[in-house]
Amino acid sequence: MQIYKVGGAVRDRLLGRAVEETDWVVVGATAEQLLAQGFRPVGADFPVFLHPGTGEEYALARTERKSGRGYGGFTFYASPDVSLEEDLIRRDLTVNAMAEDDQGRLIDPYGGQRDLAARILRHVSPAFAEDPLRVLRVARFAARYAPDGFSVAAETLELMRQLSESGELAALTPERSWKEISRALLEPRPDVFVQVLRDCGALQALLPEVDALFGVPQPAAYHPEIDTGVHVLGVLRQCAEHRQPLTVRWACLLHDVGKGLTPQAQWPRHIAHEQRGMPAIQAINQRSKAPKDCQELALLVGEFHSHGHRALELKATTLLELLQRFDVYRRPQRFEEFIAACEMDARGRSGLEHRDYPQAGYLRGAMQAVRAVAVQPLLERGFKGPELGEALKKERLQALKTYKAHNAP
Numbered sequence: 001m002q003i004y005k006v007g008g009a010v011r012d013r014l015l016g017r018a019v020e021e022t023d024w025v026v027v028g029a030t031a032e033q034l035l036a037q038g039f040r041p042v043g044a045d046f047p048v049f050l051h052p053g054t055g056e057e058y059a060l061a062r063t064e065r066k067s068g069r070g071y072g073g074f075t076f077y078a079s080p081d082v083s084l085e086e087d088l089i090r091r092d093l094t095v096n097a098m099a100e101d102d103q104g105r106l107i108d109p110y111g112g113q114r115d116l117a118a119r120i121l122r123h124v125s126p127a128f129a130e131d132p133l134r135v136l137r138v139a140r141f142a143a144r145y146a147p148d149g150f151s152v153a154a155e156t157l158e159l160m161r162q163l164s165e166s167g168e169l170a171a172l173t174p175e176r177s178w179k180e181i182s183r184a185l186l187e188p189r190p191d192v193f194v195q196v197l198r199d200c201g202a203l204q205a206l207l208p209e210v211d212a213l214f215g216v217p218q219p220a221a222y223h224p225e226i227d228t229g230v231h232v233l234g235v236l237r238q239c240a241e242h243r244q245p246l247t248v249r250w251a252c253l254l255h256d257v258g259k260g261l262t263p264q265a266q267w268p269r270h271i272a273h274e275q276r277g278m279p280a281i282q283a284i285n286q287r288s289k290a291p292k293d294c295q296e297l298a299l300l301v302g303e304f305h306s307h308g309h310r311a312l313e314l315k316a317t318t319l320l321e322l323l324q325r326f327d328v329y330r331r332p333q334r335f336e337e338f339i340a341a342c343e344m345d346a347r348g349r350s351g352l353e354h355r356d357y358p359q360a361g362y363l364r365g366a367m368q369a370v371r372a373v374a375v376q377p378l379l380e381r382g383f384k385g386p387e388l389g390e391a392l393k394k395e396r397l398q399a400l401k402t403y404k405a406h407n408a409p
Helices: 010-014 032-036 084-088 114-120 125-130 133-148 154-166 174-185 191-200 202-206 228-241 244-252 257-261 271-287 293-311 316-325 333-346 360-373 376-380 385-406
Strands: 002-008 023-025 048-049 057-060 062-066 074-078
Touching: 002 010, 002 084, 010 114, 023 084, 032 048, 062 385, 114 271, 125 154, 133 174, 133 191, 133 202, 133 228, 154 191, 154 202, 174 191, 174 244, 174 271, 191 202, 191 228, 191 244, 191 257, 202 360, 202 376, 228 244, 228 333, 244 293, 244 333, 257 271, 271 293, 293 316, 293 333, 293 360, 316 333, 316 360, 360 385
Parallel strands: 023 057
Antiparallel strands: 002 023, 048 057, 062 074
């Protein structure tokens, strides 16, 4: 039995990056031998086990063969006679197909170290094209390592294009796709993830509503970058630079999908694109099975981001309706995330990345003003039931009017 450290732990050590998790491959052993040593099996489909002490994953060396559609359409062969090289060749990228023995010696049969030095993400073998999930994985790695100068090899991008055109992406489950998309959006360059998907045709297959934004013009006075798709990429980059959470990044990805539905005769204006985009955002949410908090914020940002930009101009009644819609009394954090999404939208414009966004402080102050209105004095005055609700609304409206008088330009 021989045990090797493999994959990301080897790659990131060679890059000088922190190693977050370590995976191992066991050559020359059987499942029974590992079980006898106290290893615990993970699931029934893969010969993967958890170490009894560290909890790290140990997999028996295996080969695989395509047997059906999608990510799960493979049969595996795990046996003591499977070599390390046979196990490594089934992996996605050369930089992920390296191993280290117990002496720290590098085993690199497919040129991973060479591609690390060249900053290239390259497939290991033609079998890459058998697994549609690899399209998303490679785009995610591109988003992670773009700050280090990495790009996808042209021949790998071509295989990704073939996968996208084959219809295989449709065989991915929403849950598996979402896991990759959500992880990619949290990488240092989520805009690169979207761009790589677009370059290989996968964005059109997975998120056609976002893909449709590229080539759609906007007024240059507000959007110097003009192209709506380019704007969305800029917004995602701002999200990463400002370390926004997944909810904000998902909302920013979808906030302008209504502009892709504007009749061309109306370009570059996009009147009522917020309302036009709501069914599309709803459809994407349901199709992707995004978590509830991501879905809710995406819908709210899609509908109200223009309100955010015009915050200082809004009437007190409109401002109150906005705050009520977000339920700032019970869920102030969701409104904070809305403000963040609006600010990222404002900064995601060519040459305006460092602009001030006074709307953010103004909206926070408005929220504080209505949240400061106390219920107890109204109860003491005898209000109850529907009358209490109306009285509370009037008090909050008055608080906003006072706030506006002291803070609006």
